[in-house]
Amino acid sequence: MRMLFCAAVATVFLMSLPAGAAISEDLVFCSKLTAPKERLACYDAAARIERLSASGQKRANAPSRLLPPPSAEGFASVERPDLHSSNFSGAYVFGYGGYAPSLNSIEYGHLNLTTFGAGLGYNHVDGKFLIGIEARGANSFGRNVTQIEASDVISPFPIVVSPGTAEPVVGYKRISDRKFSAGVGGDISMRFGLIDDDWLFYGKIGAGLQDMVLAYDWTDGPYVCINPARQPGSPEIIIGCGEIRDDSVKRHSAWSGIATYLVAGIGVERNYGQLFARLEGEVKSFGPTFAYATGGTINTSTQITLPSFISFSANAAVGYRF
Known part of the structure; x- marks a missing residue:
């Protein structure tokens, strides 16, 4: 059972x-x-x-009919990060100073230049790579003075002169200085760089214009014997002078031209918020320049050609990014 x-x-x-x-x-x-x-x-x-x-x-x-569907307002909106944004991207302005310790030219010697200027630029950043364009203008201070001729001679007595010369020439003076200087200039460059956090390592290449001035100053003329003392019985022989007068004359000639140049350089840049600091080295290669007479007491030619040369400089800059 x-x-x-x-x-x-x-x-x-x-x-x-x-x-x-x-x-x-x-x-x-x-x-x-x-x-x-x-x-x-x-x-x-x-x-x-x-x-x-x-x-x-x-x-x-079972479906959760008692619970309302989640509301979008209940969640904080999160902005998607812009993977292409960078502290180096966008527009900027800067001021800079530079020093060129040797401007090499076979004809014009060495010229030490101090440069002060300002510029602006724009960078585009893709990941860690930067490409940008930059324009700058500056004024250069400094000149090279070369004495190309110096002759300042008073002949020792006695001196034989033409008979009957009231104020005989007893010497000659000729001094010639050449002055080479640079003035206002500017250039445009493309920059290519690699970003590492707040650091930028870059190179640049560009072209520009530079005002160049070449001037000559001459001082030449005779030394004249005033109240000459003549040898007795030989009036053509001067044995002394009461006074020697300098009759030399100063003359000046100048030419000015706009030189074209290529510029290349490398540098490093660091951000401090929206501010930045920069150090760079650059080389400029100047081509032959047509220069035209700009004034003076004499000009042997209305147009001359300034030779090509190369300059090396170190620059420092501070700037602001928008």
Whole structure:
């Protein structure tokens, strides 16, 4: 009788399961028990476990109709970072100073120049690479003075002159100085660089114009003997002078021209917020320059050609980025 009762309970339990549900391991275990009471208690416990599991699964699968959908206003808006932005990109202005310790020219010697100027530029940055354009203008101070001739001679006495000369020439003076200088100039350059955090390492190449001035100053003329002392019986022999007068005359000639040049350089730049500082070295190669007479007491030619030359300089700059 008990056996029939247990079999009936098991049959009812199995029929209560959803169609197609697999028999759990618990039911298999229960079916192997030999004692009727234990088998019945086992089936009862398995049924409870199954009901709890089914209830939890329904809750998990049920749509959450009681909770409103998340609102976009509940989340803080996050800006997507611009991967192309950089502290070096955009427009900027700067002021700079430079010194050229040797301006080499076969004809005009060496010229030390101090330069002060200002400029502006624009950079485009792609990742760590920079390309930019920059324009600058400056005024250069300094000149080279070369004495190309110096002759200042008074002949020793006695001096033989033409008979009857009232104020004989007893010497001659000729001094000639050449002055070479640079003035206002400017250039435009392309810059190419590599960015490392707040540092920029760059090179540049460009072209520009520079005002050049060449001038000559001459001082020449005779020394004249006033109240000459003549040798007795030989009036053509001068043995002394009461006074020697300098009759030399100063003359000046100048030519001015606009020189063209190519410029190349390398440098390093560092940002301090929107401010930046820069150090660079550059070389300029000047081509032959046509210069035209600009005035003077004499000009042997209205046009001359200034020779080519090369200059090296070191520059420092500070600037502001917009």
